[in-house]
Amino acid sequence: MSAPSLEIVQESPTGITLRLAGDWRSGGATPGVEQVVNWLETAPLCRRIGFDCRHLTRWDSLFLTFLTRLIRHCADRGITIHDASLPEGVRGLLALASAVPERQDAMRELQSGGLLLTWGRHTLRFIRDFAGLAEFTGETCLAFGRLLLGRARMRAGDLFALIQECGPNALPIISLIALLVGMILAFVGAVQLKLFGAQIYIADLVGLGMAREMGAMMTAILMAGRTGAAFAAELGSMTVNGEIDALRTTGFSPMEFLVLPRILALFLTIPFLCLYADVVGIFGGALVASGLFDISFSEYLVQIQNRLRPIDFEVGIFKCAVFGILVAVAGCMRGLQCQRNATAVGLATTSAVVTGIVFIVISDAVMTLIITALNVFKR
Amino acid sequence: MAYDHFVIQRDINFEVRRGEIFIVMGGSGCGKSTLLRHLIGLKSPAGGRVFFDDKDLWALPARERDTMLLKMGILYQSGALWSSMTLAENIALPLTAHTRLKPAEIGDLVALKLSLVGLAGFGDYYPEEISGGMQKRAALARALALDPEILFFDEPSAGLDPISARRLDELILHLSESLGCTAIIVTHDLASILEIGGNSIFLDAESKTIVARGPPLWLRDHAEHPTVRDFLKRGQPLDASQSSNRP
Numbered sequence: 001m002s003a004p005s006l007e008i009v010q011e012s013p014t015g016i017t018l019r020l021a022g023d024w025r026s027g028g029a030t031p032g033v034e035q036v037v038n039w040l041e042t043a044p045l046c047r048r049i050g051f052d053c054r055h056l057t058r059w060d061s062l063f064l065t066f067l068t069r070l071i072r073h074c075a076d077r078g079i080t081i082h083d084a085s086l087p088e089g090v091r092g093l094l095a096l097a098s099a100v101p102e103r104q105d106a107m108r109e110l111q112s113g114g115l116l117l118t119w120g121r122h123t124l125r126f127i128r129d130f131a132g133l134a135e136f137t138g139e140t141c142l143a144f145g146r147l148l149l150g151r152a153r154m155r156a157g158d159l160f161a162l163i164q165e166c167g168p169n170a171l172p173i174i175s176l177i178a179l180l181v182g183m184i185l186a187f188v189g190a191v192q193l194k195l196f197g198a199q200i201y202i203a204d205l206v207g208l209g210m211a212r213e214m215g216a217m218m219t220a221i222l223m224a225g226r227t228g229a230a231f232a233a234e235l236g237s238m239t240v241n242g243e244i245d246a247l248r249t250t251g252f253s254p255m256e257f258l259v260l261p262r263i264l265a266l267f268l269t270i271p272f273l274c275l276y277a278d279v280v281g282i283f284g285g286a287l288v289a290s291g292l293f294d295i296s297f298s299e300y301l302v303q304i305q306n307r308l309r310p311i312d313f314e315v316g317i318f319k320c321a322v323f324g325i326l327v328a329v330a331g332c333m334r335g336l337q338c339q340r341n342a343t344a345v346g347l348a349t350t351s352a353v354v355t356g357i358v359f360i361v362i363s364d365a366v367m368t369l370i371i372t373a374l375n376v377f378k379r
Numbered sequence: 380m381a382y383d384h385f386v387i388q389r390d391i392n393f394e395v396r397r398g399e400i401f402i403v404m405g406g407s408g409c410g411k412s413t414l415l416r417h418l419i420g421l422k423s424p425a426g427g428r429v430f431f432d433d434k435d436l437w438a439l440p441a442r443e444r445d446t447m448l449l450k451m452g453i454l455y456q457s458g459a460l461w462s463s464m465t466l467a468e469n470i471a472l473p474l475t476a477h478t479r480l481k482p483a484e485i486g487d488l489v490a491l492k493l494s495l496v497g498l499a500g501f502g503d504y505y506p507e508e509i510s511g512g513m514q515k516r517a518a519l520a521r522a523l524a525l526d527p528e529i530l531f532f533d534e535p536s537a538g539l540d541p542i543s544a545r546r547l548d549e550l551i552l553h554l555s556e557s558l559g560c561t562a563i564i565v566t567h568d569l570a571s572i573l574e575i576g577g578n579s580i581f582l583d584a585e586s587k588t589i590v591a592r593g594p595p596l597w598l599r600d601h602a603e604h605p606t607v608r609d610f611l612k613r614g615q616p617l618d619a620s621q622s623s624n625r626p
Binding site for chain 2: 026
């Protein structure tokens with residue numbers, strides 16, 4: 001492999017020849033176009049450039065970029081390029097490259113980022129997000145209306161499959177997390193209660209904590225990470241593949257055909273999951289109380305029976321049903337808002353989980369305030 | 380060529396000469412794209428060997444095979460541009476990963492490749508923002524990024540209107556001639572086959588092997604196998620008895 005070389009030969013006061021020799025491929029130290037440009041600065045009379053490629057052994061795209069940069073420079077300075085001596089392939093490619101001129105109107109403007117501009121963009125995005133949420137909520141309500149009137153088009157088989165997926169298939173992870181949460185609640189509480197010899201109140205702490213708040217909250221957060229994300233990924237992939245468009249053009253509303261069964265499935269299954277999580281959590285508390293704090297299983301159960309009332313469970317289950325709807329809405333909304341590329345599916349999934357959790361926390365705060373104001377737990 | 384025990388094609392034996400435009404043709408489902416996957420290192424054949432510069436592609440250690448694959452540029456049927464990257468980033472990625480060029484040089488090369496396919500100025504666009512034909516050309520620019528010795532095309536004209544398909548054919552022809560690289564095109568697009576094909580093989584789904592080989596134009600007039608004859612004469616008008624039912 002002979003080294004690439006460039007020699008500038010002045011043929012006349014107005015013309016030069018570039019002697020190009022050797023292997024002009026990537027990997028070798030090919031001469032830069034600056035060498036010619038600098039030389040041209042010292043020869044203002046030069047109006048013509050020719051080539052001598054007799055000793056040019058090999059070339060690739062890097063050689064072409066050398067020539068295109070040189071041609072561009074010469075065009076700006078009114079210097080004529082005589083390319084007849086260039087290899088035939090090179091001339092063909094140069095002709096091809098210049099066949100379609102650069103579309104100046106296609107060029108993107110660089111987006112500069114001042115603080116005000118950034119805030120403005122964030123604000124606009126927030127407004128767009130909010131409008132999207134309002135629109136989606138409205139469409140969901142209309143779809144539910146059609147469902148109640150018996151006009152919604154969805155497949156019962158899809159609904160049953162989704163109920164299976166959202167309910168029974170989620171039991172193992174719900175069991176694990178609820179058991180651990182119950183045990184942690186019992187342990188953290190018991191360490192403090194023991195200082196006052198009041199370990200028996202572990203049952204109150206765990207029972208009330210799980211039934212009113214933690215059972216519902218943990219179930220909903222788990223479902224946001226598990227099912228809400230799955231909804232977003234599935235609907236996002238369908239958007240990317242054009243399946244949503246196909247549904248629309250075939251006369252099916254994605255809201256009825258895809259969103260309704262998902263919301264219904266989660267709404268119908270999550271209360272049972274919540275109740276199950278409450279029971280498992282209370283059982284976890286019993287394990288810690290009996291194993292570490294000398295409270296018998298029966299004492300614990302009697303205390304639970306005396307302290308907990310149906311309303312405690314009912315409030316938790318009601319909250320969880322609301323969370324379930326919100327998680328499903330977040331997942332489906334982000335899935336249907338997905339852009340048409342692979343990255344967008346990932347973003348939609350992440351966004352579904354974050355949105356779901358934000359919805360859960362905000363709605364929990366609102367419901368807790370209302371429940372407190374209504375004095376629901378008054379004995 | 381097989382998927383598990385289901386044999387798609389057997390006794391496939393052919394040679395592609397450097398610099399020629401070679402067509403792999405046949406009806407739908409005959410195994411054209413599977414053959415392509417064997418040739419470009421994506422799927423090992425159930426039996427047999429694939430030679431590239433006298434080296435058996437599938438007998439090479441994985442690393443050497445990867446190096447060899449860098450000599451190939453592939454235009455996939457759907458373009459397969461990376462949707463999270465702009466066109467410029469799509470083309471620059473192989474250059475960044477497999478060369479030691481400086482960013483400015485890579486920028487120049489990207490601009491060159493885009494101008495070669497008539498997309499100068501579109502470097503900042505994402506694939507979803509341009510038309511299907513432009514995506515195909517951008518994918519071709521990416522396939523050309525590393526100055527490949529062989530270009531593989533999987534149904535290049537699929538999904539394109541006749542004018543865009545013809546322009547793409549012309550582009551393939553010009554690039555192949557100018558770069559001196561070999562082009563292997565898997566297609567059942569008759570116009571492309573007859574217009575740019577220098578040599579070809581015809582895969583038959585029924586007999587599961589090559590039933591004809593030679594320049595497509597020659598095969599059109601001289602092929603003896605009825606399927607090949609029907610396939611290559613598809614563009615001719617139907618005879619009176621067949622066309623009488625048309626309004």
